[in-house]
Amino acid sequence: MQRYFIDPAQFGDKTVSITGEDARHIGKVMRSKPEDKLIVSDGIAREALVEITEIEAHEVTARIIEQLEASGEPRAQVTIAQSLPKGDKMELVIQKCTEIGAASFLPFMSERTVVQYDPRKEEKRTVRWRKIAKEAAEQAHRSKIPAIEPPVAWKGLLAKLPEYDLACVCYEKEHGQQLRDVLKPFAERLGRGTEVRILVAVGPEGGFTEQEITQLEAAGAVSVGLGRRILRTETAGMAALTCIMYETGEMGEI
Template sequence: MQRYFISKNQFVENKVHIVDEDAFHLIKVMRAKIEDQFIVSDGETRDVLVEIEEMTKSKVIASIIKELDRTNEPIINVWIAQSLPKGDKMDTIIQKNTEIGAVQFIPFISKRTIVQYDQKKTKKRMERWNKIAKEAAEQAHRNIVPQIKEISTWKELLKTIPEVDASFVFYENEDQIYLKDIINSKKTDHDTTPTFLMVIGPEGGFTEKEILLLEEAGCHIVSLGKRILRTETAAMVGLTCLLYEYGEIGGS
């Protein structure tokens, strides 16, 4: 069933008002009709089943049929810090990891980051990334849309590490400690929902000094196996491993 994220002010008493791109999608793409049903979420506290009551060329008004349980989110919070990759790779990283279950993305600049955005391009990229996250969350039937933080400097990234319960950096030169080893040691540490941070390097990887600085800040240096993964692949593999170990995709 189709799902849309809308703002809280679009909930009006026992109805919802669908406008702008969402209305266009319903009317033109989905060919919606009166009495068609779909799901609407405010991305925070409410998911509801609604039925179309009125339609114009640019607006859909639907009545709320019932409140729905919000049970589609993982039992852990995973943040992905991604050194900005070349081209449109960040689009893929946000889309696929939103589908899998990430709750926050932190784009950042590291030593070997190649791309440079000016203020105008940064604004356009942020708008695009938020749109991709929203559409991917709708497709995957998430209860939330992941947050995408402003692009961070290297120093700002290091300050983020103490904010989480555990952080990991995947390093090709590490061959002794694996992600699973650290996960299993953390499982009994928390009675509440733990938050994990995965730090992913750019196409050229991290420098040895950056790895040392991450480790000094409290980040665990771990391996994802013997194969060298592309920057746009690493987060997907790491996130899937985390969710598997916590029983979100099979697992224990």
């Protein structure tokens, strides 16, 4: 069943209004008709099963059939901090990590980041990234759209680490400490109903420098390995996030 995110103001007591590109998608792409059913969410607290009553070019009206319990969000709130990769790799990271369960994304610049930062271009790219996150969240039946923060400089990343219960750095030279071992005490906390915020930092195509790893660890981060294979920058975050979802009971028993 199709799912759409709407602004909280579009939620009425008995009806909802779906506007803009989503309305066009319902009418033109999905070819929906009155009496077809959808799920809508305000991305905060309300979620409902609705039945379409009227379809116009720029607005779809639907009556609320049933209020639903939002259940598509992981217990662990994971932020993927991704050093800006080349090309459209960031779009892939956002799309797939949103499907897996990321709560937010933090793009950043590091020493080996190849992408040249341009505030004007980044603003447009951030808008596109948010659109990709919204569509991926709808496809995955998420209850919230992951937040995408504006790109930050290296010092900005270091300054954010204390905000998290656990900050992990994916480092290909880390052979002793594996992600699963680091996660064990936090998985136990989640089992007791305690909220846990986790940050996963991923380097660019050339990886982190040893100096950067030293700075991250000094700021409170833990370097972890993801096995004996070397993963691409666009793959590492997905792999780490999947491990976290599994170890915290989102993809099977802990």
